[in-house]
Amino acid sequence: MSLSEQKIRELLLQVEDPNLHRNITIRNIKVKGDYISLKVALAKTASSEQMEVQQKIVNVLKEAGADSIGLRFEELKEEELSIEDKQKLQPETPxxxxxxxxxxxxxxxxxxxxxxxxxxxxxxxxxxxxxxxxxxxxxxxxxxxxxxxxxxxxxxxxxxxxxxxxxxxxxxxxxxxxxxxxxxxxxxxxxxxxxxxxxxxxxxxxxxxxxxxxxxxxxxxxxxxxxxxxxxxxxxxxxxxxxxxxxxxxxxxxxxxxxxxxxxxxxxxxxxxxxxxxxxxxxxxxxxxxxxxxxxxxxxxxxxxxxxxxxxxxxxxxxxxxxxxxxxxxxxxxxxxxxxxxxxxxxxxx
Ligand SMILES: Nc1ncnc2c1ncn2[C@@H]1O[C@H](COP(=O)(O)OP(=O)(O)OP(=O)(O)O)[C@@H](O)[C@H]1O
Ligand SMILES: [Mg+2]
Structure with missing residues (x-):
């Protein structure tokens, strides 16, 4: 089933950026027949949070009938983060x-x-x-x-x-x-x-x-x-x-x-x-x-x-x-x- 861009945006309102506790930032949506390609910006990529979001997006869209999903992530830019956001992102010592x-x-x-x-x-x-x-x-x-x-x-x-x-x-x-x-x-x-x-x-x-x-x-x-x-x-x-x-x-x-x-x-x-x-x-x-x-x-x-x-x-x-x-x-x-x-x-x- 093919989902409209509008519908995808609506569905993704359920997905939070786990670091910032607000909606994820969608950079780009392309729908080509059954294939949805998405680019999402998060506070922290290559992280446990990204994995969570990744799974959630795939689940939400598949439940709504999407067949094939391509997902890309990038990190939010410095200027997109508020002071509170930055506080939430205190780095841990590895x-x-x-x-x-x-x-x-x-x-x-x-x-x-x-x-x-x-x-x-x-x-x-x-x-x-x-x-x-x-x-x-x-x-x-x-x-x-x-x-x-x-x-x-x-x-x-x-x-x-x-x-x-x-x-x-x-x-x-x-x-x-x-x-x-x-x-x-x-x-x-x-x-x-x-x-x-x-x-x-x-x-x-x-x-x-x-x-x-x-x-x-x-x-x-x-x-x-x-x-x-x-x-x-x-x-x-x-x-x-x-x-x-x-x-x-x-x-x-x-x-x-x-x-x-x-x-x-x-x-x-x-x-x-x-x-x-x-x-x-x-x-x-x-x-x-x-x-x-x-x-x-x-x-x-x-x-x-x-x-x-x-x-x-x-x-x-x-x-x-x-x-x-x-x-x-x-x-x-x-x-x-x-x-x-x-x-x-x-x-x-x-
Ligand atoms: N001692 C060996 N005998 C036979 N086949 C081998 C041996 N060592 C590695 N191979 C085979 O050679 C191929 C390349 O090995 P591998 O992927 O480990 O190399 P690599 O140096 O990590 O390569 P890449 O540059 O792609 O990362 C694989 O198919 C692997 O099974
Ligand atoms: Mg190798």
Whole structure:
């Protein structure tokens, strides 16, 4: 059923901006047949409040017969907020970012895309949890979020007392930009939003006590990587590279950036290091050799491990196609890398 713009505006009078306790600000409505596209401005985006509003809008419109809804959010401008509004928006101190936080943040970086950074981040997070640590994983790849897919996560966050409760899988608490995108709407984030959203992943999310928080950075050395460096001065880094000497050259840029930000590099993980024949056990170095060690030497850090080309077998974490189980040889490699990273971190601290 197609709803008129007038009707949509009426329906949305039921939806409040949870921070300001007044009607949401509608910037734009477009109705094209069954498809409604909406742009809404809120006091706080990428927040538990946005999630609430998001769900409410979708519910209200679907109940009224809408089929397909595209939703975009932006933050209200400074001049649109009254003094009272601003008082209602007092920022909370993000506890995970406080100096006293015991949580160690590890950012996982690579110079370029497609080297398996997200796969490595997810497996490393699962390994740390297997080793008995409390672990969180942030998918900071805003455009190309992939962690929920890699972890085969079906749950979405819940909201309790205005906080986002991250869903958990394989013992790892997960936050992803994917949670802020409605099924059929593209998420468009503009420059300054990136840092803000990242900040909210700390201040709006009830992580509980964490030993380690892993951040899967977007590939390259763009805006988000810069924001992470700025926001998390005490973050440590792990560089992921393929074994090809050229790939390693690219990873070097990510490493240099980490160094510039005075982020300690814990070590290097070489991914897709070789292919091992199941029949003969013979290794073939299909993507070249030595890239991981070269980067490690370059920054005088350890090569934490080399992961071959493979997919989890039948012993993968409950049949997962990306997460290796603890009985699998690659699962054990990840556990060993995790142990190695923990040790490396302790040495950095000492
Ligand atoms: N060791 C491996 N063996 C086989 N396939 C792998 C391995 N590591 C990653 N892959 C596959 O390679 C592809 C890219 O991996 P992934 O998404 O983890 O890379 P990424 O560096 O995070 O990429 P992006 O730049 O898009 O964020 C995926 O299909 C993944 O399953
Ligand atoms: Mg990725």
């Amino acid at each position: 506890s995970l970012l406080s100096e006293h936080s015991q949580t160690k943040v590890i950012s996982i970086a690579s110079g370029k895309g497609g080297v398996g950074k997200s796969t490595v981040s997810a497996n490393l997070a699962v390994s740390l949890s297997r080793l008995g640590y409390k672990v969180g994983l942030i998918d900071a790849d805003i455009y190309g979020f992939s962690i929920p897919a890699i972890m085969e996560l079906e749950k979405r966050p819940e909201i309790k007392n205005d906080k986002i409760i991250p869903p958990e899988k394989y013992g790892v608490k997960i936050m992803s930009m994917a949670f802020f995108s409605e099924d059929n709407s593209p998420v468009l984030w503009r420059g300054p939003m990136l840092g803000k959203m990242l900040n909210n992943f700390f201040s709006e999310v009830e992580w509980g006590e964490l030993d380690y928080l892993l951040m899967d950075l977007p590939p390259g050395t763009g805006d988000v990587a810069l924001d992470v460096h700025r926001l998390l001065p005490s973050s440590k880094e792990i560089l992921v590279t393929t074994p090809h000497p050229n790939a390693a050259y690219v990873a070097e840029r990510a490493g240099k950036m980490a160094r510039k930000a005075e982020h300690e590099i814990l070590g290097v993980i070489e991914n897709m290091a070789y292919y091992q024949s199941i029949e003969t056990g013979k290794r073939e170095y299909v993507f070249g050799r030595g890239g991981g060690q070269a980067i490690a030497d370059k920054f005088s850090v350890p090569l934490l491990g080399s992961i071959p080309l493979a997919q989890p077998g039948e012993h993968g974490e409950s049949g997962s196609t990306s997460i290796f189980g603890k009985e699998e040889s690659i699962g054990k490699m990840y556990d060993s890398i995790a142990g190695h990273a923990v040790k490396s971190l302790e040495m950095v601290k000492a």
